[in-house]
Amino acid sequence: MSGHDNGAPVAQPTHFEFTPENLERAKKIIAKYPPGRQASAVLPLLHLAQAQHDNWLPRAAMDYVARMLDMAPIRVYEVATFYTMFNLKPVGKYLLQACTTTPCWLRGSDEVVAACERKLGIRMGETTPDGMFTLTEVECLGACVNAPVLWVNDDFYEDLDGPSTERILDALRRGEKPPIGPQIDRQTSAPVGGKTTLLNVKREA
């Protein structure tokens, strides 16, 4: 599917079905919508399928979800190709999604991307030969206050520069999970260098 890129054809599994636990979850999700409106559950079900299947969506999974929701398969393909959050081919154990939209770019996303490419020896859109990392570019992740941002699987690493990006990649390769959030001395999205307002408010006991 051209939605994400025009790479080599992907070896598609012929079969997909939810694990019993995921099937239960799927039923609960579908039950949230009124009868005849099951199609509304397509996004959560695709996410569930992707999570179950090494973080990518094979065609068999989309067909399975289509059958489950009584949708024409083409409508599920349209949804799956529309959202960049769905991976339509295998990805590395760590999916690195670098934000390069204006605020991140102004704050140095070029360095983050360059660090990834240098450290991993791959280009944007590629996967390392050992299957550990896939690097992709995303549009705004809505975390501009902590720009630049790198999204790794389910977590955001924020306030990055070249060296901090490399440290994170090294730790991931070692099997560690570096602390998520800002990579500089900063509490979440609070001002850099500490609080600047409400300094005289005492915390209640």
Added chain:
Amino acid sequence: MSTIKFILDGREVEAAPGETIWQVANRLGIEIPHLCYSPKPGYRPDGNCRACMVEIEGERVLAASCIRKPAPGMKVQTASERAKTARKLVFELLVADQPPRERAHDPDSRFWQWADRVEVAASRFPKDVRPKPDRSHPAMAVHLDACIQCTLCVRACREVQVNDVIGMAARGHQEKIVFDFDDPMGASTCVACGECVQACPTGALMPATLVDEAGAYTNAPDREVDSVCPYCGVGCQLTYRIRNDRIVAVAGKNGPSNRNRLCVKGRFGFDYVHHPDRLTKPMIRKEGVPKSDVAIDPANPWTHFREATWEEALDRAAEGLRRIRDRDGPGALAGFGSAKGSNEEAYLFQKLVRTGFGSNNVDHCTRLCHASSVAALMEGIGSGAVTAPFMAAEQSDVIIVIGANPTENHPVAATFFKQATKRGAELIVMDPRGQALKRHATHMLQFKPGRDVPMLNAMLNVICEEELYDRQYVQAHTEDFEKLKAHVKDFPPEKMAPLCGIDAETLRTVARKFARAEAGIIFWGMGVSQHTHGTDNARCLIALALITGQTGRPGTGLHPLRGQNNVQGASDAGLIPMVYPDYRSVEDPATRAFFEELWGTKLDPKKGLTVVEIVNAAYDGRIKGLYVMGENPAMSDPDAGHARAGLAKLEHLVVQDIFLTETAKYADVVLPASAWPEKDGTVTNTNRQVQMGRRALPLPGDARQDWWIIQEIARRIGLDWNYTHPRDVFAEMTKAMPSLANITWERLLREDSVTYPCPAPDHPGEAIVFAERFPTPSGRGKLVPASIVPPAEEPDEEYPMVLTTGRQLEHWHTGAMTRRAEVLDLLEPEAVAMLSPLDLRRLGIAPGEKIRVATRRGRIELSARSDGAVPSGLIFIPFCYAEAAANILTNPQLDPYGKIPEFKYCAAKVEKVEAEALAAQ
């Protein structure tokens, strides 16, 4: 609802409720460009291309007129400078990405026509990277470099034909039209209806016949002729697009039954008329070539036949018929007419047999398709035709489709059913095989083959026991209700469930749904009729509709989906051994007197023989001479081996056809006839719509018009016929057939289609009939109880499986036409048998491997195909493949009322053909 007054270009105008600004402007002759909007029926405006922008006073931005509805007092400028400039820029942006016009896939496309009118020929914008061509499909050329992402093809595929193959994938800059998961079109699930090609405004999707390999438009048609499709009973109107007297493309026309839609056969299956196998010379069987020798290559018949002049061939044909008639009596002759010909040809043919041969031994393939339905309908409601057109499904809220596979056999009718489900109607599909409609069905009842009566009687039981029947309707419009009620008491769902394989709760649910529907309608096909209990099956359906009062109102009715393009018309015209035109009994003295007066001769007061009876009589030597016009009993009759032996025994066989069919191979005289696009004539579709077919092509070689050939035979056996054109025949038919009242040849030329019965010369005809009374002696519908009759041949140890036969989307009946249509034969090129994946595994057969299917009557070898829609224990074989004719296998046992054979059920066995055996062959 009242109209909306608003100001359009300075003058006050009125819009009907729901009308858009574009529609009002168009109605008043004001032209507004449009690309993503199609005013054709079925296409929803989408407002995405911005080519139709207009200025509305007081609004900050321009509005898309195709989707915007006027409000009272609104002031709209369709041609203000601002609107014109904006529209022009839209075209300039789009032109930037188009292939240059001199290499355009369609330089006359709607896109270029509009670009001309807004005076845009070039663009200041840079060209984007464009997609590569996709020529994977034999019928359609995909060149998305011309695509403007208007989504008309998506709406065509998804909303108009409801096939759900085309989509708009990805987003933003990457957005792209795709087939399934961006598969090549030829590898996708596309059913090749071609609706997208017809909808595309740019030439990005084109009939492959019109462009060369590079995608340039090289084969432009030079003229167009309006006509009707020659394939199924839907009766789609179409336009032949012709270049140098060859049909190069076909476009759907806005007929009442198709609204511009077509299927793969109607749109891409037309080149059979130009096939080199066409018969172009009269032929006489060579002296000394026995009838048993039929190893004839249709491309070279000269091994068995010699060329003759028309004079000699007609003399020989007629002389043989005359000789047998005069020597052995009228009973030794018979004729098979055709549901593929026109009404006029059918009428002439039955008149020839009745007045020239002197008997009623005339029949046609209706005997093999809906004879049992007609028998039940005549008995129940006094009329063999449908009570409502299939478009009535638009007003139904519960639709039953039983024993029919309309997405393959009546694809355009199926679009109406699929659309109805999108609107919210409930669809109940009943069929032993799964099918494409299953996806749209609310309930899919995959019952055991041949067990229609237990299933339907259980539904009748529920309706009677739970008192869901329409008391008032039953009282006012039916008879024998108490008899039916007492009979179905013995068929409770719990007792019937194990017989029919559908659980009692489902039987109750669907019975209740149909009975309680505001408007319920029943469609059925050959799965109901082609059984030894076919008439009983239809009786149950009639009872179901009558006791629930589901006839005579919008959205209700009984509709046997007729197979052939003119099976309704040929039956109406009297190609039936028991009845004269308009179904009037040959045994009724008053009727006979009328026709004796009209035709000026004495007529045989006895019913004639039916199709299978005639072939049996030929085998027994009672029938010695047979005249066949456009039928192919050697392929279409059950136990075809026996049928062929019967044909071989005939003393004299005259075959009039366009190809050397399997039947013609047994002929003494072969007369080269006209294909449908070569003749003028009317046909009547499943909806009782009489439609005009127009001659579009010259006849090839020495081929002649069928009506002319029939007349020449008639003259040579002593009839004084002087018709000069089919219109003369139609004029006579209107005298013989009250059903054609107020329908004239001239009117059909003018209006293309008129429904019968038609109460006035300016009335379109009555689509839905029998609101007040049925045309029975009592005026009431007769309820006839049906008992369980098992199929004539049940599986046993030796033949453990059930064989059922039918059609495929791409092929028509015995394949004489479609196997010679390039695209259709490319799509389905070889004989196949469909088996369940389970049975294939059990038998150790891989899909694609050669298998041998045998019954007590014969055996054939063909490829196995795995089909999840086929239940375990069943084999489905299409009967269109001459190299493995399914009817070699079928059971010739007849339904006692309709005389229809049991094509849908016989015992069979399957074996793998080992590789050594194959190599030895």
